[in-house]
Amino acid sequence: MIPENTINPFEPGAGKVPPVFPGREREQYQFMQCVKRLEHNIAPSRDIIICAPRGNGKTALLTWLERETSRQAANNIDVIDVTPDEINTIPELINILTPSGRKSSLLGRLEGSIKATAPAGLTGLPADTGITAKLNPEQQVAFTTVTAALTQCCLRKPILLLVDEAHNLAQPVAQALLNASQKTRTKAPFLLVMAGTPGLRNHLSAINATFWERNDILQPGLLTREDAYKAIAEPLETFQVTHEQDILKNIAQDSQGYPYFTQLWGEKLFSRLQLQQAGHINREIAQLAAKDIRDAQQIFYQGRYDSIERxxxxxxxxxxxxxxxxxxxxxxxxxxxxxxxxxxxxxxxxxxxxxxxxxxxxxxxxxxxxxxxxxxxxxxxxxxxxxxxxxxxxxxxxxxx
Ligand SMILES: Nc1ncnc2c1ncn2[C@@H]1O[C@H](COP(=O)(O)OP(=O)(O)O)[C@@H](O)[C@H]1O
Ligand SMILES: [Mg+2]
CATH class of the missing domain: 1.10.10.10 (Winged helix-like DNA-binding domain superfamily/Winged helix DNA-binding domain)
Known part of the structure; x- marks a missing residue:
């Protein structure tokens, strides 16, 4: 029996790391390889882009990476976690990247250079900037300024920059950031990890056709039936909840391996067990939870329907x-x-x-x-x-x- 005042470990949709996080071992391995490199002051050779439709666990992966990096290398790596609405402009981007002590002076210099209309100071640009060949003067200023700020910061301490919902990044910011990232990585330990819906590919390709192919693309998709089973069963087992295997197998199948639905099932089973003061998942509990699930799914689908209708x-x-x-x-x-x-x-x-x-x-x-x-x-x-x-x-x- 689950005590009445116990907190439900499942939080569907909150972008939290799920209580059990199966099926993402490959992504986690790749992340930790990059973190090790940063810790040794080596820049990973490419940025990482996580791309999938909503509900597949993009934010959960970013949160996991942030948590593990802080756990393993808090003193050696600065983790910066942003959403596009915090970096609408180049100065806002620099502000986020810069430790507060140096913020004002860098910002002052930056604002001066952003206002410059003629690319007078650009004659001294490094000759190897193939990246900048197609940029207009304003974009070049943004690129060199962000690169300078980023390189300076990363030489002091490696930076891991996480950008969620990157399909909403303002185009000038995305452009400056991606170009600056590539350039910075040749000189200083930096890693950019962006997550976005499938629209991210079109968004970035509109800025630069090669962004997509230049980076590592991770596409977390549906879980296998076994992993869906684990995601639901194992957290319940930690509360000594027992279950009939066939019932839970059917539930895992019903979730279709969609990460969001596994958490929805976990949440509803947990709360029904609590309400019924039960410690065993039988047909009755499963049916009660199934009704709750259908209601929640209807709301979810209606939201998706509405946006397609718009x-x-x-x-x-x-x-x-x-x-x-x-x-x-x-x-x-x-x-x-x-x-x-x-x-x-x-x-x-x-x-x-x-x-x-x-x-x-x-x-x-x-x-x-x-x-x-x-x-x-x-x-x-x-x-x-x-x-x-x-x-x-x-x-x-x-x-x-
Ligand atoms: N591998 C996984 N196994 C089980 N649950 C997961 C997994 N990945 C994500 N989740 C859960 O699924 C839900 C949706 O994940 P979220 O990261 O918000 O998706 P997205 O950012 O892609 O929209 C969250 O409740 C999260 O905890
Ligand atoms: Mg998300």
Whole structure:
């Protein structure tokens, strides 16, 4: 029996590290290799980009990395954790990177150089700045200023910079940051780790076509059935909760390996056990929790539906969902064929509608090695869209198709 006043260890959606964090050993290994390098004043050779639709554990991975770095190397590495709204401008970016003692003088110098309209001081730029070849004068100033500040800071103490929700980074800031990161790493220990939804690829590629291929891309996806089982069962076991194996296997399967749903299941099972003053998961507890899960999932799906609706892409999303009901993955040609059968909102082409669905995380390129294969982004969202959307045939008639 779980005591009444015990805190529920599952916190779905809070971006917290889950109580048991399976299926991410490869990412964790790579992170710790980088941390070891930083500790030895060696810069990892590339930045890391974590990219996946929401609910797959991007923030959890960043939080884990931050926690482990602080645990292992708090004295040797500065961990800076930011979201795009904290670094809307280049001065804000520098401010975040700079230890407070030197903040004012650096900022003063920076503001002076940012205001400079002519690139008068740029004649002395290092000759090896292939990165800067395509930058306009203002972008070059941003690049050199951020690089100078970053290098100076990292030479004093290695920096690990974590940027969550990076698909929302202001373009000038993203550009300066990525270029400066590359340059700084040639001279000082620095690592940039960015996380974002599948829209991040388009966001960064719009700034520079090679950003994506230059960095290490991690795409945390769905968990295996065994890992989903572990994520739900093991935290409960620490409270001496027992379970019928078949029931928990079915629950793990119901979660579809979607990390967010594993935590939702854990949370609901835990609270039902507490309310029933029970210590064993049987059919009754599972059914009560299942009802809670359905309610929470409806709210979650409704949120996703609303944002696709705001983009006026429900007919496109529905047509795509109907095809995925017959086929697990679609290639680009098949996807475009489907989009060609629906009326797209004004201003959209087939390609922009496809990318809008990618940016939304409705579909995604789950295989980094094959960018022309598309998987559903969020499990069962397509089934929900199909049941909620007005029948496609009616829509087509209304639209005079
Ligand atoms: N590997 C995992 N196993 C179990 N739960 C996970 C895992 N990764 C993340 N979670 C949980 O899933 C939920 C969604 O994770 P989050 O990091 O917020 O996703 P994202 O940032 O990609 O939207 C959180 O409650 C988190 O604790
Ligand atoms: Mg997140």
């Amino acid at each position: 983009l006026e892409l429900i007919p496109a999303a529905t047509a795509v969902a109907e095809r995925y009901a017959q086929q697990a993955i679609l290639d680009q040609g098949q996807l475009e064929e489907i989009l060609n059968t629906v009326t797209l909102p004004a201003g959209h082409t087939i390609k922009t509608a496809r990318e809008a669905l990618v940016n939304e995380g409705y579909i995604w390129r789950a295989d980094p090695a094959d960018q022309k294969v598309f998987h559903p982004g969020i499990p069962s969202l397509m089934a929900y869209i199909k049941t909620q959307a007005p029948a496609l045939s009616t829509l087509r008639i209304n639209q005079g198709d």
